[in-house]
Amino acid sequence: MQPLADITPLVASLNPAQKEAVTAPPEHRLVLAGAGSGKTRVLVHRIAWLIAVEGVSPLSILAVTFTNKAASEMRGRIEQLINVPIRSMWVGTFHGIAHRMLRLHWKEAGLAQNFQILDADDQVRLVKRVIRSLDLSDEQWPPKMVTGWINAQKEEARRPQHLADLGDFTQRQYVRIYTAYEQACAQSGMVDFAELLLRAFELSRDVPEIQAHYRRRFRHILVDEFQDTNTLQYLWLKVLAGDQGTMFAVGDDDQSIYSWRGARVENMVRLEKDFPGTEVVRLEQNYRSTGTILKAANGLIAKNTNRLGKNLWTDSGEGEQIQLYAAFNEYDEAEFVANRMREHIEGRSRHSDLAILYRSNAQSRVLEEILIRARIPYRIYGGLRFFERQEIKDALAYLRLLHNRDDDTSFERAVNTPARGIGATSMERLREIARASSVSLWMAAKNAAAQLGRSAGNVTQFLKLIDDLQHETRDMELSKVTELVIARTGLREHYRKEKGEQAEARLENLDELISAARSFETDPAARAAAASENPDEPVLDPLTAFLTHAALESGEEQAGPGEDCVQLMTLHAAKGLEFPVVFIVGVENGLFPSMRAVDEGNLEEERRLFYVGITRARRKLYLSYAEIRRVHGVEQIGAPSMFLKEVPSECVVETRPRAGILRPGFGSREPQSSYRGGYGGYGSGGAPGAARPLPRSIAASSGGLGPGGFRLGQRVEHPKFGEGTILSFDGDGDRAQIEVKFRDAGVKRLVLGFANLRGL
DNA sequence: GCCGAACCCCTTTTT
């Protein structure tokens, strides 16, 4: 590669730390990149630098991300920066890259050539069927939990044989299910998400030629969001790097919020040990937020122990204070948000400049309700994605069955959708037959349809339908195939008969699927040419490519261009994004930090989540909590989040509610100030950093305590059940009941007079 | 076998 004559564009816009990371010699680097410090920028410029200045071939670069969005953004920005074709460069998600390898080396990996990817939903269904096939009860062995366990094993690179001798009865059953599940996957040619990674790892570790090939090829491995890697991903990268490859890992331990799905922050420290000579570069200058917002974030995160250590700073101004609002309830909170949004919109903000972040998805409902009433256009992220929709999965099941008759998961789904008179009893019998002779459902149906009694004819007809479709569509373009499948299987008619708005949307989605298929159509001659041109690139037939796309990229949920909406999402979903104005709602104990996090003592991750939320804001941040909130249909009284005390008080100003709002549930026009009296609030005096009074909840100000002098949320001890937290009160006087969540004994409802509870 | 009613769960989620 000819080095660029002028490297100015690669480094001119970088600050010293960024420049150091970008222009470092090709050795191991760990870049600790604080929020908003130009992490992606460094990654992109680093790749460009390697190619344009170090003369590295794009072929020897492997760049890995977690999401497709991050991968395509990276690709786009590199292409923008240097005028070099990088088509052949491996930039992608962990799963995408693993998939690529497995398509190229399916034989060595021990997979079927036409293997398909099992999504999370299908995986649970399959595990459930496996549990039942082992004559275990799926109540005693909840499929979701077992699936989670299996995935956790895979993410630690553990196969059943590594677990066989360990453990108690429960574990032995788990291992039994894991083993049977693996067999089921193998038989139907299915690979789940974790399996993609595990296979690719084992392939790279155990097959010498393949290991040598990729080690020779990938001399430069770059990883984004390194704090989110799990054990398996780490091990895989390590195998690929070997002795010669250099690692360039970018991450932020303070933004590690996915430990619950296997992410290991420790990998950052491990990297330094496993890759000798790793130099650490810290990016601490923030280009996103105001000084005030950063000060709040820094103050908060400083409460965590176990940090690699970093302090964000900015040379932009202090900006406005953070506004904190104490709402009566979730409706008042939502109205506060809507009102402030309106002010911003009447100012010069676009809708899309504004975002509402919350801890749990359930919180979006009320916000939505109020936004609709306020006529503020909004968009919720994190709903069902396109390829996860029922009607889409139905249609895909048929396509997959055309592709691979042994795909039991698709058989199960397609066989009676729409209803064909093949019900639970017949299917149970069919499963037994298949199990007895270790064949797929398709084979079992083919061989033994006659044994199915009344529904035998229906089953035979179904088999014929699939076979006929196969013949008819042999030379058809993919979109035509899809169209025909939707028509001939009766799916379209099925959804046409359904009434309501949703049914209409479903028909539209099916049409959308047909046009999506169109973009995967390729000419066989062109494919052959591509395959011979680049042997390191798997060339997929249109159907395989389409099905893979459906599994690996479950559909964009980005607002379309020109769509100017306020954005709603969970704090988790907000990671990596930024907005001029951010509202974080529901900042209450029990919700944020969540009850569970408190119980499990996992406050640090919860605090990091708040840190992530705060650092999403560029210009203005609003925080709010509700004193009363309906949770699962029950009113609960909440206290402001413990994290609020950890934000430096001078950053926050408490905004008082408008006077004259009815206090819900009390029916009086009592002005707020009268029962809020005495609340010191934030930023209203007192030395910075000094102990501040916590805002009192309604409970506290209205006589406060529940019957017996206990508070909601209070820790109590019961002579028999041990320690717990008060969830709710019911009634008063002698018959007052109290609901307590005990640490070990679960939730109990007790009559207060007899409970003999002791406050802690 | 099909459909409506009771029942049960309930943080966060990408691939």
Add this chain to the structure above:
DNA sequence: GGGGTTCGGC
């Protein structure tokens, strides 16, 4: 409170 699943009647 709401959505998915299972159960029971037809």
